[in-house]
Amino acid sequence: MRMQSDKVRLNVGGKIFETTATTLASARRDSMFGAMFDDEWNLRPREVNQEYFIDRDPDCFSVLLNLLRTGELYVPPHIPDRLFYREALYYGLLDHVRTAKICKFDCNWLKLKSSVSDQAPDDWTAVRASPDGGCAVAHGGVVRVYNWMLEEHPPLNLDYQCIKDIGWIDSENIVISSCQKTGGIGLFSSSTGDLRHRFKLNCENDEVKGFAAGVLCFNSDGKIFASCGETSNGGIGVWDQVTGKQTDYFNSSDGLCFADANKIQWLNGSNCLFVSNLFSWMENKKHISLLDFRDKSVVCSRISRCISVDRYYSPSYILDAIPMEESNSICVVNEYEKFGFVDLRNTSESVTWSSNSYGSVKPIDHPKLTLHGGQLFCSLYDKISVYYGGLDQWVLTSVLERSQAGSIRDFSIGGDRLFALRGEENVVDIWETPSSPII
Template sequence: MGVQTDKVRFNVGGKIFETTATTLANAGRNSMFGAMFDDQWNFRPREINDEYFIDRDPECFPILLNLLRTGKLHVLPSIPEKLLYEEALYYGLLDNVRSAKWGRFDGNKLKLTSSVKGPALHDCTAIRASPDGGCAVAHGSIVHVYNWMLEEREPLNLDYRIVNDIAWMDSENIVVSAGQRLGEGYGGMGLFSSSTGELRHRYEVKSQTAGALCFNSDGKIFACCGGTSSENGIGVWDQLTGKQVDIYKSTSGRFLGNAGKIEWLDRSNCLFISALSPWGKDSHVCLLDIRTRKKLIWSWSELAHIDGVVYDAIAMEESNSVCLVNEYEDLGFLDLRSAVPSIQWKPSNLENRKYDQTCYPKLALHDGQVFCSMDDGISVFSGPDKVLTSSLGRSCGGSIRDFSIGGDRLFVLHNAENMFDVWEAPSPPLI
């Protein structure tokens, strides 16, 4: 009987490497190495002379192994970055590489690292960050998909329907909603492969258009469904079967189906719905409790805004409030606990800020920080009082059409030059 050991030996492309189970455990359960351990991260004893053969590049393996040992990424100039990332993806170590390369996401530390030029001018309308550091850009009836190396993959074709919204189910699956095609009465919604562009499932949309999208942790897809039919409201689909299982309609108007943004709030088990008009009329913000069957448990609406038109809203569950932004980039707050909520404005103190009439101000919330786009820059508000702490901007690219945060990156889609910028936090200095 051989000697039992915690040592693990690999033969990678003909080169021998030795490490320990403790080092490999730093790869995480979802990595290729995670399959070698039981649920308690105990390595099954093997003979000391046993080795695992892996038919991969032997030059990248020691870089990734050292990353697991030290948490630091040391890449030789002779190793192409693309090759290293492909190897990291194979071993399931891309998150480890990203953490070491980019550092922890912080809006006050972001630096512009790259810009990607789009295929045509003025036609891109939305950008959505993927969980693994890539993104998707809506361009007419096409969605252009970029991987974590910012290389364009096969585009998603919506069959001449104009894209309304994009949502990443995970890093490999994208749901896209679209309006009706010319000459047809109904819109569409489909599930696509982010790597091949293949249409994996087509969802039935009974109303004239499918708009804003979101998911919840129970495997449900929510989409705003606008139109003149009785199906106007927010439709619900099952992710596994693809079948529509419910629709929530409004008894006080048509704003549910025409909402520009919906978000699932995990702690509240509610849908946050924002239907804001750029003309300052028929603006609504509400919470919908799906457990009580189509009941609005909180709402705010106002036909005219004394302090400027409200353009976007985001829910802030931790503070039980809703953050708004108006045309002057002033932030406003609504208390979710108030039966008759009113806006408490906080001036941004930014002077002479204007915006392109086709690029309205937008908001995003990430790790307690509020991000707000205006003209060609993004302001970052931090702390419990949401104080302006930094501004991100550039000298070219034009007004900001849309922006999105995901995969430790901020993606900013510009209007005039139809390009998107990538902002990242620098990695910690090597000691």
């Protein structure tokens, strides 16, 4: 594409701008300016001092023009985000804006950007961040989807069955699971809400048309893992992301139940699936296990009943666990916010409790652990504590909190944002890494 290089004069909403065709054409061909100054359009030669009139907002255009000139983005506070994104969409520059806007996620610099709320009668139960900084929220029998501009897309539903979990394959594809027998698992378009695949389950050579599904995870080979089936005879199903066809199944065995797991995670280094089942109503069914799909074996498993006695507190239970492959361990948290560490393949009942844990005197309700970028996140009441360290030594580095909307039910990290779902009100707080200051 050969670009014209002479000066261009633009009248945008009554304000005059002068630049070059080369600057405007740097927006690429799929933008408005790339098309205007592409030779294939065969525009008539411009007269001296000819103006191109564009009936749009001049303040937003000034910001976008500077973005094309410098590659840097600074939006003055008086310009609303929605207006600016709409103008960027008009010019075909949304990709440029997002590329310039997104920062490296840094939890120690997060700022509360905004909140998303809803007045519907059903409680929101889970939030999942998309890779580009959008999010999806489970809301009764539907999933509400928001892009990185926090604009709501059409909702997703599996015949309005109760949603159990949400997973983003990428920014355009979402998988949702339903805990009701007629629900199962579906793959949807995040932007249109269209159902692309409805997965079928084949368990021991018998195809199940409808089935209950639970928590989800993905691996780098394009596979979807999900706990599924009833508590008594369920297991872990595996499907191909592209075709939606089932490729494997792991039955519950050895007295362990996988169907009602509260967390599953694929471990690339161990080539195993981590399964955490900590909320079973039967004490002897609570466990943390590693599953090897190659020979359908349970590599190791430990029962999570009353596993430790602290001299300051009553016997405590593990309430959440997360594998940490770099240190070959599993991090667990008990009801007193004490961190413990278990050897990844150790079947003993011993737990090494960290001396750096900031334990609470009062038991906490269902804390959640997440590992992101080498930092450990733990939700507690109405705040999220962030730790940095390694092995069994973790130091508190920052705390994210906002108590007005109640305790934290769930949180998720994606792009440069952290989304925190509040339990007492249907509110999702959005914490964002701010852009570097313009010098």
